[in-house]
Amino acid sequence: MENSDTQGLSGKVALITGGTTGIGRATAELLQRAGARVIVTGRNPETLASARRELPEDVLVLEADARSLSDATRLAAEVERRFGRLDILFLNAGIAQLAAFEAVTEAFYDEHMDVNVKGVIFTLQKLLPFLFSGSSVIVNTSVADQRGTSAMSIYSATKGAVAALVRSLAVELAPRGIRVNSVSPATILTPIQAKFGLPPEVAAQTAAHYSARIPLARFGAAEEVARTVLFLASPAASYITGVELPVDGGLSIS
Numbered sequence: 001m002e003n004s005d006t007q008g009l010s011g012k013v014a015l016i017t018g019g020t021t022g023i024g025r026a027t028a029e030l031l032q033r034a035g036a037r038v039i040v041t042g043r044n045p046e047t048l049a050s051a052r053r054e055l056p057e058d059v060l061v062l063e064a065d066a067r068s069l070s071d072a073t074r075l076a077a078e079v080e081r082r083f084g085r086l087d088i089l090f091l092n093a094g095i096a097q098l099a100a101f102e103a104v105t106e107a108f109y110d111e112h113m114d115v116n117v118k119g120v121i122f123t124l125q126k127l128l129p130f131l132f133s134g135s136s137v138i139v140n141t142s143v144a145d146q147r148g149t150s151a152m153s154i155y156s157a158t159k160g161a162v163a164a165l166v167r168s169l170a171v172e173l174a175p176r177g178i179r180v181n182s183v184s185p186a187t188i189l190t191p192i193q194a195k196f197g198l199p200p201e202v203a204a205q206t207a208a209h210y211s212a213r214i215p216l217a218r219f220g221a222a223e224e225v226a227r228t229v230l231f232l233a234s235p236a237a238s239y240i241t242g243v244e245l246p247v248d249g250g251l252s253i254s
């Protein structure tokens, strides 16, 4: 992609939560190439270090735990100090572990809700003072919020919660000229699959099961979600708010 501002992103300030790996990282690279000034957050010291090493030098990599309100407050202060505003906010940080419903513990529930729901809510709330008319918020939901998937009840519930949040905030923030949308991926190859906690043979069976049901007959790449985020963030999507856009090779309609 050229940096000729064909997407209208030159000089825009973009923050991506969970931008150290996977979809968030691919989005950071794409937005940076499109001319945006990019900030990414993460929590794990190892992935933070590799992101600092491997992302372009002008991408700012900050430690901020999505579960922590004080980290969100600190992040907002950093954005204010360095840039004074935010044009694009991609609320992407998320976790997904599989558990049969009977095996769900309070700690498992709290961890998923804290990262996937509370993190989205309070990161947006603390950054909202720096989002002005024309800015774009994109939440990473999941096809799992529409489709029943065994062992994914808690994860699906977290994504359903933020999908509902997107619709409400799209209406509430529209008078301020802020658009709020979501991307809804499925079967995108990222480090998340290795974190499901499945034994390798079960992971292979699950992958085969999903591949057979995807109309486009392949898993997706993080870059393919990144391109959708770029579209929703750009002036090309200026009349789009409150939508949940699947990026799933057709899985959700098959």
Ligand SMILES: NC(=O)c1ccc[n+]([C@@H]2O[C@H](COP(=O)([O-])OP(=O)(O)OC[C@H]3O[C@@H](n4cnc5c(N)ncnc54)[C@H](OP(=O)(O)O)[C@@H]3O)[C@@H](O)[C@H]2O)c1
Residues within 6 Å of the ligand: 017, 018, 019, 020, 021, 022, 023, 024, 041, 042, 043, 044, 045, 047, 048, 064, 065, 066, 067, 092, 093, 094, 095, 096, 115, 140, 141, 142, 143, 184, 185, 186, 187, 188, 189, 190, 191, 192, 195
């Ligand atoms: N891959 C898919 O097929 C798929 C499908 C549907 C939805 N999604 C959604 O896409 C988003 C990104 O997932 P991915 O597939 O790209 O997986 P990933 O590579 O595991 O990325 C997750 C990102 O979130 C960050 N993160 C996790 N917990 C965090 C916390 N407490 N505070 C700050 N950052 C935290 C991770 O950073 P650390 O390394 O620091 O933990 C990492 O940067 C998630 O919301 C996921 O639910 C993915």
